[in-house]
Amino acid sequence: MIPATEPFVARYKHIVDGQTRYTFKPVIAWGDNGDALVVDTKAGRLEPATHWNDFVDLGEGTSPIVAAIPGGDWKVTYRGEESGTTDSSPLLAWGIRADGTTTPIDVDGSGFSDDPTGDDRFLSLDPPRSATDPQATTDAGPYKDPTDQDDYDQDIA
Template sequence: MIPANPGYAASFKKTNKNMGNLLPVIAWDDEGHALVLDEDEGQLVRASRFSNFDGVTYDANHYIGAIHAPGWKIRWPKNERQPEDIVDPLIGWAIRADGTGIPLALDVDGFIEPVSSQFDPEIIRP
């Protein structure tokens, strides 16, 4: 068995019983088949064992880690609901399987979330 690199996922088609989804490939067997976790059996099984298996894909949006962002800030520009710019600390960066980083901030309820570019924020370096 060969451990899989982060970002590979087994794709499954939608059926009457499920919505279709992606499962992380945990490893490759000695013959090169993708292995996924079968939660009911509590063990790794070939993804192709399932009738709705559709292949293996690379999920570049898969997060593989996060790092702290000391001193980094984010400026939210004023808009129709916000009369002045707001500057908040950037709390970290989420790292994707493809090596890109996504800035993380706190939402109004104190939960961590990726920064959306739809509000045209400015990232301020330390």
């Protein structure tokens, strides 16, 4: 057995509520015969990725998520079901990967969470309004541009 030193994943296909979903298992090691080995949580051992009949393929993985922070007031905007419309939802969290990169995490109505940028209907990640709209208000009051010296002088006086 050879430990996996580069991130690879085994991909598995599932049908949930009539929609195709994919789940992934990280490749932990490579068997002496070259098989990708993943954890079988029920058996408590490594098994070839092809052990399950819903196996699709192997792909390059990404650095694992090692922490998460709340999504704050970020929103995810998707193309609506009807032409010319959009839907938005609050971003659930930001996943922090071992290599330092971040990944947005959204959740759908069935409780499935994933990176929304991979959704066919994905349009944009929208920052909190207070950061982009000086007229917006927050619980702390109206947004003030920290570079506006006049506001700063009035607050001190």
